[in-house]
Amino acid sequence: MTSIINTELKARKQHTCCLCGCPIEKGEQYIRQFQQEDRCTLKMHKDCFGLLSELSDQEDYEEGVSSEDFINRVDDYVNDNHYQEDGWNGSVYERVKMIVKELEEKKMNRSEAKELLPIIQAFAEGRAIELKDSYGKWVESDLLAFDLSPKNYRIKPEPKYRPFKDKEECWQEMLKHKPFGWIEDKEANEYFNVQCIASGDKAIDLYTRLLKRCVFIDGTPFGIKEE
Ligand SMILES: [Zn+2]
Numbered sequence: 001m002t003s004i005i006n007t008e009l010k011a012r013k014q015h016t017c018c019l020c021g022c023p024i025e026k027g028e029q030y031i032r033q034f035q036q037e038d039r040c041t042l043k044m045h046k047d048c049f050g051l052l053s054e055l056s057d058q059e060d061y062e063e064g065v066s067s068e069d070f071i072n073r074v075d076d077y078v079n080d081n082h083y084q085e086d087g088w089n090g091s092v093y094e095r096v097k098m099i100v101k102e103l104e105e106k107k108m109n110r111s112e113a114k115e116l117l118p119i120i121q122a123f124a125e126g127r128a129i130e131l132k133d134s135y136g137k138w139v140e141s142d143l144l145a146f147d148l149s150p151k152n153y154r155i156k157p158e159p160k161y162r163p164f165k166d167k168e169e170c171w172q173e174m175l176k177h178k179p180f181g182w183i184e185d186k187e188a189n190e191y192f193n194v195q196c197i198a199s200g201d202k203a204i205d206l207y208t209r210l211l212k213r214c215v216f217i218d219g220t221p222f223g224i225k226e227e
Contacts, residue, residue: 003035003036003037004033004034004035004036005033005034005036006031006032006033006034006049007031007032007033007034008029008030008031008032008046009029009030009031009032010027010028010029010030011024011025011026011027011028011029011030012026013026014026015030015043016043017030017043017044017045017048017093018042018043018044018067019044019045019048019049019052019065019067019070019071020044020045020048020067020070020071020074020091020092020093020096021067021071021092022045022091022092022093024043024044024045028045029046030043030044030045030046031043031044031045031046031049033049045093045096047093047096047097047100048070048093048096050100051074051096051099051100051103052065052070054100054103055070055073055074055077056073071092074092074095074096074099077099078095078099081102112149112150115150116146116150116153118155119146119150119153119154119155120146122155123144127155127156128140128155128156129141129142129144129153129154129155129156130153130154130155130156131144131148131152131153132151132152132153132154138154138156140156159225159226160225160226161211161221161223161224161225161226162211162223162224162226163204163207163208163210163211163223163224164203164207164211164223164224165204165207165224166199166203167197167198167199167203169224170197170207171197173223173224174194174197174216177216177217177218177220178217178218179217181193181194182194182216182217183210183214183215183216183217183222184214184215184216184217185213185214186213186214186215187213188213191217207223210222210223211223
């Protein structure tokens, strides 16, 4: 078995990358690879080293890849993805850096798509989605292209309700809903008319239980909406 030791170093002088054949400039980080069996040392750009494993099958990679193979793979990638495009005709190392950047962006897109997925799912199911406007405020929208970063979207949070704190608060809220005095007990599947509005310590407990199972006839929870 071949034992390979990779070390990341900063170039103290100019070297030549054994993969792309371009210079590793003084001060640049590079990979020094020591192959124990042949007792030989190879130097390569960090990006070239990284790209080598991306573009190679595991098998080839362990057998070792010649500079010629590497350059062919870079050329193949460019021909497959950027045939005759401007900007893709620099040195091998320039192209390597562009490919590494592109592959990173692709990975980024995939992870962003994963983050967006539950929001798109909720949107498809008809739930309200909010979009962050340029002032950082959440605005509900149904014209969504999902072409921004995932942090600009969210499923509209459900409003939260707390129990009434006393009879006055309960009374004031009841006045806003019609038909007055009627509420629905969802657990029992019954409508009933509120005959007494409690006050005192016991009332809080009652209001808490009512909020859990009752709504006004218009569907609003029997409590106070928290902003
Ligand atoms: Zn290189």
